[in-house]
Amino acid sequence: MASITRLARFGLQLSNVAAKTLRATPTTQCQQWRAFNISSCLLADRRYTKKHEWVSVEGSSATVGISQYAQDALGDIVYAQLPDPGTALQQSDECGALESVKAASELYSPVSGKVTEKNDEVEETPALVNSSCYEKGWLFKLTLTNPAEIEKLMSEEQYQEYLKAAEH
Known part of the structure; x- marks a missing residue:
């Protein structure tokens, strides 16, 4: 059970780091979309x-x-x-x-x-x-x-x- 808790905490830490990185990294509108919805950028x-x-x-x-x-x-x-x-x-x-x-x-x-x-x-x-x-x-x-x-x-x-x- 302790290993599951550690993995969950590690996963939460990684997602927090990823969220901070996405907010801190300057990107173009298309790059921001690419992370979440590639269709609008590619289908133009x-x-x-x-x-x-x-x-x-x-x-x-x-x-x-x-x-x-x-x-x-x-x-x-x-x-x-x-x-x-x-x-x-x-x-x-x-x-x-x-x-x-x-x-x-x-x-x-x-x-x-x-x-x-x-x-x-x-x-x-x-x-x-x-x-x-x-x-x-x-x-x-x-x-x-x-x-x-x-x-x-x-x-x-x-x-x-x-x-x-x-x-x-």
């Missing part, structure tokens, strides 16, 4: 649709997934059908589906382009969308055919406002 370059898909663009290549809000609403995802490489998509085309224990939801392409890759890991382990919707749980990649469409999608801030407005 993503654009969103009203149907809760996101797209991240690097050059002429785009990566597509669903938002944290969408995966929360779906619940535990048990099946993913993703578009095959080579598929040509127009913005808002239905291109796949996600099924959960609660519901099924169609996937829509947020932008026009030709699919270059699908996330086979998500088809094999659909729960990756739940555990890592912005990193390991991306759905497919495509080469953009109309980059101007990106500007018509919501920024992270606009998407958060959209979600707040939808709650009321």
